[in-house]
Amino acid sequence: MTGATVHRHRTAMVRHTLSQPMSLAVRHRMVRPGVTVFDYGCGQGDDLRALGAAGVEAVGWDPHFAPEAPRHDAEIVNLGFVLNVIEDPVERVGALKGAWALATRVLVVSVMIVGAVPVDGLRRFGDGYLTARGTFQKYFQQAELKAMLYQVTGVEPVALAPGIFALFRSPEDEQDFLLERRRGRRASTWTYRADRPARTAAERPQLADRIAKAIGAIASFALERGRLPHPDEVPSDVHDLLAVERVSFTRAIEASHDAGIDAKLYARAASERREDLLVHQALNILNRSHTAARPSPAMVRDIRQHFGSQQQFGEQALEYLHALADPQRTVTAMQRASDAGLGTIDEDGRLVIDSERVAQLEGVLRCYVGCALYLSGDIEQEHIVRLDPLRRRTTLFPLTGRRQPFPKTLTSITIDLKRQDVIVRNDPRILVRKADVFGMGRRSRQRSAEVEHRAATGIGEAKVLAKT
Ligand SMILES: C[S@@+](CC[C@H](N)C(=O)[O-])C[C@H]1O[C@@H](n2cnc3c(N)ncnc32)[C@H](O)[C@@H]1O
Structure with a gap:
């Protein structure tokens, strides 16, 4: 120097x-x-x-x-x-x-x-x-x-x-953070729905009226985690209200069941939470997380509710991992995703999908993306994700001009799961199959524009991202 x-x-x-x-x-x-x-x-x-x-x-x-x-x-x-x-x-x-x-x-x-x-x-x-x-x-x-x-x-x-x-x-803080982040991508609307009372005020029994705020809090928790809260898990003002109204917590839970919790949404929240926990644990095992053995008390309750025991939970998470190690299973899951209109398969057999829709993928693929995001962290900008399980790579392409017929990407962020590294490259490209990646209609204008573009440039039909 x-x-x-x-x-x-x-x-x-x-x-x-x-x-x-x-x-x-x-x-x-x-x-x-x-x-x-x-x-x-x-x-x-x-x-x-x-x-x-x-x-x-x-x-x-x-x-x-x-x-x-x-x-x-x-x-x-x-x-x-x-x-x-x-x-x-x-x-x-x-x-x-x-x-x-x-x-x-x-x-x-x-x-x-x-x-x-x-x-x-x-x-x-x-x-x-x-x-x-x-x-x-x-x-x-x-x-x-x-x-x-x-x-x-x-x-x-x-x-x-x-x-x-x-x-x-603290391991407990880390575990809470990891689980919330993983599910945050998919479940943000649950709380929103939970805030809507399932019945009108006129139909509610008198008790439900008096403790409406407590019922709201209990229902909101239940629809977020797919289980009923422990008394420690609701805000103190709920307990204050129940004390003033002289209503026990157990009675408030019963009243919430009657008046505040939509049964269908509750069942769905439970199944979502179950899958979130499985993906979370599979990633913990895969990443040899040092904090996995220290879930927070709330997570322990979730596990007990959704899996019966820690052992059954661990066994089911391992099954997820076995699915990850089997490329044929991931390839089949990618094909199913593409058939369902969730992204598309490119010329090299990779699945390209809008990051907003990753949450709708089957658990095995979410787990695969989750492993990649564990190494790279979140990308704040809108982006598409390319999954390549055969080469054990996931690449993220931040997009600019998403509303344009042919959005651009300037950089690529490749997460190499084998080498456990993240490589950022200056890699300008154009998204030439936006209609498939974003699941747009068969007769959309976008599709016609893409056909014209292919005819004019000679780009192959299966290509999703073309170099500029
Ligand atoms: C790029 S700025 C970042 C400032 C701010 N954190 C932000 O994100 O806007 C880097 C700052 O680090 C400070 N810095 C330099 N050496 C440091 C040291 N040894 N410990 C703490 N701060 C230092 C500099 O004074 C400068 O304000």
């Missing part, structure tokens, strides 16, 4: 919206009012102002912008795009240790990742690059960052997105 001066603080940008890691932490409900947040290396503090405006208690420290601020413990600590601006690898580890020491529940770490930004013309410096503004940038490989986090903290990192990981102090 030559003696260049590195101006680290110049990397801190002015933000008008939350940074990606903070926004992920909010979306995953790790950060919410009532939870304390500390931003380690907070830059100009825009994340802190945005969180404060939303009622979240958030403070931070930065060696340049807020050097005097005290470094506090907090439930959630953010180390956002700090490690990548530090040119000294020993100091990098020091910053990571410092942030981890403050996190009582979760540390969220984000860095710039290889492939995200072109580096042509930049001067190499140590294990990174010097920019024209005199700042240093190291671009991490996903696997490299994951290994560093594990080495320094001794905790298995959970990928939230490419270049962003969460480290959980």
Whole structure:
């Protein structure tokens, strides 16, 4: 390394919206009012102002912008795009240790990742690059960052997105997070439906009227998890209301059954939860999760309700995994998905599907996608997913211009399950079979446009993504 001066603080940008890691932490409900947040290396503090405006208690420290601020413990600590601006690898580890020491529940770490930004013309410096503004940038490989986090903290990192990981102090918190994230993709409408009373107020018996709020909370829980809540699992104001009305919790549960819970929706929620738990456990086994043996009390209740015992649950999850190891089974499931209009098979026998519809796939394929997302984390932008079980790869293509007849993708994110790595590439392509991928009608205008496009360009009928 030559003696260049590195101006680290110049990397801190002015933000008008939350940074990606903070926004992920909010979306995953790790950060919410009532939870304390500390931003380690907070830059100009825009994340802190945005969180404060939303009622979240958030403070931070930065060696340049807020050097005097005290470094506090907090439930959630953010180390956002700090490690990548530090040119000294020993100091990098020091910053990571410092942030981890403050996190009582979760540390969220984000860095710039290889492939995200072109580096042509930049001067190499140590294990990174010097920019024209005199700042240093190291671009991490996903696997490299994951290994560093594990080495320094001794905790298995959970990928939230490419270049962003969460480290959980307690296995129970990690297990709750993983299950909620997996099911979050598919079940967000349940709560919405649950808020609608199944009967009109006029039809309700008197008791149901008096404790309507409690019934709402119980029904909402039941339709989300497919089981009735334990008294610990409803908010304290429900208990307050029941105490005022002198109604026991058991009586409130009975009243909810009579007045608030639609039987069909309840049965469906139970079957969805069952499958969610199976996929979750199969992924835990596959990823050798260190926290799998420590489910939260709520999850233990779910397992008992939906599987009878932990042992039966484990056995059924293993069956899922066996299905994954059998390529013929995955190939058959992909064919069934394509026949059902859930995406399409491309020229190399891979299933290409809209990410929004992955939740509708059979468990074996969801498990396959889940394994990939475990390594890469979520992709916030709209994208399509290409499953290639024979080569044990899954590739995600973020889309721009989704409403256009031929949406574009600029990068591909390939998750190599064999090598357990994530490779981001500059890979411009055009989606040439949008009608099949999005399940559009046989006579749609889109299909005619695609036929014309194929005739004009000579692109093969089975091709789904064409290089530009
Ligand atoms: C790219 S900015 C990120 C700021 C903020 N976290 C965000 O996402 O907007 C990097 C910040 O790291 C700070 N920084 C540099 N060295 C640090 C260290 N050893 N510990 C903590 N922060 C550091 C810099 O002052 C700079 O504000």
